[in-house]
Amino acid sequence: xxxxxxxxxxxxxxxAPPPSRxxxxxxxxxxxxxxxxxxxxxxxxxxxxxxxxxxxxxxxxMIYYSFTDWDGVSPDRRFTxxxxxxxxxxxxxxxxxxxxxxxxxxxxxxxxxxALYFATVLSFDLRCRNLFKGILFFPYLINGVAIGFVFxxxxxxxxxxxxxxxxxxxxxxxxxxxxxxxxxxxxAGVSVWRFTGLNFVLFLGAIQxxxxxxxxxxxxxxxxRWQQFRHIIAPGIRPVxxxxxxxAVSGSLSVFEIPYIMTGGATGTTTFVIQTxxxxxxxxxxxxxxxxxxxxxxxxxxxxxxxxxxxxxxKVDLV
Amino acid sequence: xxxxxTLTGALxxxxxxxxxxxxGGGTASTETAKAPADPADASGTIKVLTxxxxxVQNGTMxxxxxxxxxxxxxVKVKFEALTxxxxxxxxxxxxxxxxxxxxxxxxxxxxxxxxxxxxLGTDADLSATYRFSDKTDVGGKVYGIAQFGTANGFLxxxxxxxxxxxTRWPATPQEFLTDLKAVKAKTDALPYYTNFxxxxxxxxxxxNIGSATCDAKANDKLAGAVSPWKRGGELNTIDTLLYDIVKxxxxxKDPSTTNWEASKGLIAxxxxxxxxxxxxxxxxxQDAAEKAGTDxxxxxxxxxxVQKGGKYCAVLASDYQQAVNIHSSHxxxxxxxxxxxTQKSGYSAKEGAVPVLKSAPMPSTLKDFVDxxxxxxxxxxxxxxxxxxxxxxxxxxxxxxxxxxxxxxxxRGAQHGSLDDYLADLxxxxxxxxxxxxx
Numbered sequence: 001x002x003x004x005x006x007x008x009x010x011x012x013x014x015x016a017p018p019p020s021r022x023x024x025x026x027x028x029x030x031x032x033x034x035x036x037x038x039x040x041x042x043x044x045x046x047x048x049x050x051x052x053x054x055x056x057x058x059x060x061x062m063i064y065y066s067f068t069d070w071d072g073v074s075p076d077r078r079f080t081x082x083x084x085x086x087x088x089x090x091x092x093x094x095x096x097x098x099x100x101x102x103x104x105x106x107x108x109x110x111x112x113x114x115a116l117y118f119a120t121v122l123s124f125d126l127r128c129r130n131l132f133k134g135i136l137f138f139p140y141l142i143n144g145v146a147i148g149f150v151f152x153x154x155x156x157x158x159x160x161x162x163x164x165x166x167x168x169x170x171x172x173x174x175x176x177x178x179x180x181x182x183x184x185x186x187x188a189g190v191s192v193w194r195f196t197g198l199n200f201v202l203f204l205g206a207i208q209x210x211x212x213x214x215x216x217x218x219x220x221x222x223x224x225r226w227q228q229f230r231h232i233i234a235p236g237i238r239p240v241x242x243x244x245x246x247x248a249v250s251g252s253l254s255v256f257e258i259p260y261i262m263t264g265g266a267t268g269t270t271t272f273v274i275q276t277x278x279x280x281x282x283x284x285x286x287x288x289x290x291x292x293x294x295x296x297x298x299x300x301x302x303x304x305x306x307x308x309x310x311x312x313x314x315k316v317d318l319v
Numbered sequence: 320x321x322x323x324x325t326l327t328g329a330l331x332x333x334x335x336x337x338x339x340x341x342x343g344g345g346t347a348s349t350e351t352a353k354a355p356a357d358p359a360d361a362s363g364t365i366k367v368l369t370x371x372x373x374x375v376q377n378g379t380m381x382x383x384x385x386x387x388x389x390x391x392x393x394v395k396v397k398f399e400a401l402t403x404x405x406x407x408x409x410x411x412x413x414x415x416x417x418x419x420x421x422x423x424x425x426x427x428x429x430x431x432x433x434x435x436x437x438x439l440g441t442d443a444d445l446s447a448t449y450r451f452s453d454k455t456d457v458g459g460k461v462y463g464i465a466q467f468g469t470a471n472g473f474l475x476x477x478x479x480x481x482x483x484x485x486t487r488w489p490a491t492p493q494e495f496l497t498d499l500k501a502v503k504a505k506t507d508a509l510p511y512y513t514n515f516x517x518x519x520x521x522x523x524x525x526x527n528i529g530s531a532t533c534d535a536k537a538n539d540k541l542a543g544a545v546s547p548w549k550r551g552g553e554l555n556t557i558d559t560l561l562y563d564i565v566k567x568x569x570x571x572k573d574p575s576t577t578n579w580e581a582s583k584g585l586i587a588x589x590x591x592x593x594x595x596x597x598x599x600x601x602x603x604x605q606d607a608a609e610k611a612g613t614d615x616x617x618x619x620x621x622x623x624x625v626q627k628g629g630k631y632c633a634v635l636a637s638d639y640q641q642a643v644n645i646h647s648s649h650x651x652x653x654x655x656x657x658x659x660x661t662q663k664s665g666y667s668a669k670e671g672a673v674p675v676l677k678s679a680p681m682p683s684t685l686k687d688f689v690d691x692x693x694x695x696x697x698x699x700x701x702x703x704x705x706x707x708x709x710x711x712x713x714x715x716x717x718x719x720x721x722x723x724x725x726x727x728x729x730x731r732g733a734q735h736g737s738l739d740d741y742l743a744d745l746x747x748x749x750x751x752x753x754x755x756x757x758x
Contacts, residue, residue: 072409073409073427073428074428076431157572159576175573179732263575264720281409282721283711283712
């Protein structure tokens with residue numbers, strides 16, 4: 001967004017004729033020039049307005065609330081300074097929920113590997129290739145709420161998972177969502193099922209943008225599939241992989257939908273966002289919840305920044 | 320550099336907009352919303368917010384409105400049903416557009432009522448006619464009239480309990496547990512169903528405060544650093560009973576996948592023997608029994624297993640309170656609707672709930688209570704505001720499922736810890752919050 005707003009007006013003077021050559025019609029010319037300068041802004045006005053209204057104003061409001069003790073309804077609110085932030089950093093139980101994110105972090109590693117594997121395999125010629133692509137991408141198209149309900153039946157005592165296991169003689173009777181570790185693992189599993197498709201499509205797109213001659217040349221040189229992956233595909237899709245990792249980390253820290261719908265945060269499955277929602281809407285501590293949201297935002301920005309530092313965005317040049 | 324500038328600019332704009340956008344809260348008249356003496360004087364279109372999406376969709380509410388129009392021909396009543404009532408209304412209350420008649424969301428602090436709702440009269444006047452009027456009493460003025468009330472207790476399948484050889488209601492928590500064990504041993508039914516996953520049915524346990532010691536003022540006594548979970552305290556008795564039920568393996572094996580809608584059918588078919596709920600649920604279970612082809616007469620309701628002087632006590636708690644929006648331009652019509660709906664519509668009788676009108680008889684759903692001479696006590700709400708403030712500050716949530724879900728988790732061993740430690744911790748949080756919130 002900022003990139004366009006910055007570069008677009010700069011190009012305009014270059015195309016406009018220099019003013020010194022036409023001293024006669026100065027007035028009209030200046031009008032035209034101003035108009036030309038303004039033109040890109042006319043186009044940008046609507047998206048910018050939307051961006052400010054729906055992103056910056058709410059964020060600004062949130063930051064403002066985070067310094068108050070607002071309960072979310074009352075017309076009065078008191079300015080309490082950094083009290084909310086102090087609470088977040090001095091009450092260990094508010095931070096402990098971040099441990100739950102490790103389940104999802106581990107799951108996203110699995111997810112990226114699976115997506116990468118299938119993207120690679122399906123980028124080669126294969127029977128029913130498009131069918132498999134569809135099957136892999138399909139879960140991402142389903143509404144998250146629906147997925148939550150479907151998997152609730154799946155994990156139920158005597159539900160789908162238990163019946164499938166019993167076909168293999170492994171009738172478990174285990175309450176999948178019943179104790180903290182298996183509950184979190186199950187929920188993270190659902191998240192893998194849901195989001196693999198997205199990673200897969202990103203990877204597939206990147207892989208297909210690699211020129212086909214490279215594979216041909218590699219095959220002529222007798223490179224194996226693994227060598228092709230190692231030396232052509234992996235470096236070729238590096239920017240997309242690093243993007244996926246950033247998305248995976250920020251996603252793991254801010255997991256909400258699946259655990260909220262499936263367990264409501266019971267049995268140790270509360271994530272940071274669920275906790276924030278509960279603070280705001282159950283205990284009417286909108287101020288504290290806003291501060292928690294700001295902290296989460298800062299953490300995600302920080303992690304992204306560190307990641308960009310560690311893995312700089314190199315220009316990929318295969319040819 | 321350019322990027323920084325853009326960002327600063329955006330943040331600055333945001334800050335300005337934020338400050339400008341938060342004016343709000345204009346002054347509104349605080350005169351009492353009175354129904355006109357002559358029904359023909361009330362006019363205008365009023366919007367009624369309700370959580371009963373089912374009744375709006377199947378036209379029941381529209382029929383009430385038609386009935387209302389026979390007395391008040393010039394008033395047009397429109398309904399707006401909200402699925403997530405609490406969440407949506409709470410947000411809308413930041414504007415002036417929250418209907419003409421609405422149910423007061425739990426999120427609104429009691430002391431804020433005068434800023435949002437028109438007063439309906441003095442407590443001295445209204446308490447003669449209505450139950451529960453003290454719940455919305457701020458400075459002697461009442462801001463809401465309850466839709467109906469409920470008695471709390473245990474819903475049970477009479478046939479199953481009979482099959483287990485139990486013929487009379489348990490009189491102590493210990494006896495209750497023994498009875499549940501008998502149900503487990505002698506029938507195929509699950510003795511108790513927690514509704515853990517949906518969570519809110521667990522909050523109904525809190526409504527037994529008062530029943531456990533036969534004290535209508537029990538809820539008020541929670542205001543302050545009083546260690547509500549101390550031994551012998553109301554909440555200790557209530558939560559220990561739930562803990563013992565789960566610990567004794569008398570509830571479902573996997574509570575994390577329970578299902579409220581399905582539970583109605585389960586109890587109707589005798590697959591579940593007992594559930595803790597309000598008396599409002601009786602009619603729903605009877606409907607479920609009819610659908611399942613079993614006898615609706617099997618659905619019974621029993622009081623909390625504690626007696627005082629050989630008699631059971633049942634606390635009556637009020638449901639949502641109906642109020643008039645202070646910004647409404649048709650306050651008289653709105654008040655007329657509230658009065659008519661509470662007194663003449665027959666709504667609470669149809670729902671099998673305790674009527675708000677003191678003169679009206681108890682519903683048929685509570686016939687067993689009346690026959691067995693159960694003492695009905697109207698819960699005193701004088702200090703509910705303070706209790707809620709402490710509850711929120713402590714982040715415990717007496718009327719939220721979370722802390723009881725943890726209790727159930729502890730009881731079934733899904734989380735580590737002992738009941739005593741947990742209750743002691745709750746006491747500690749409550750007392751600390753009471754000290755800081757009270758200051």
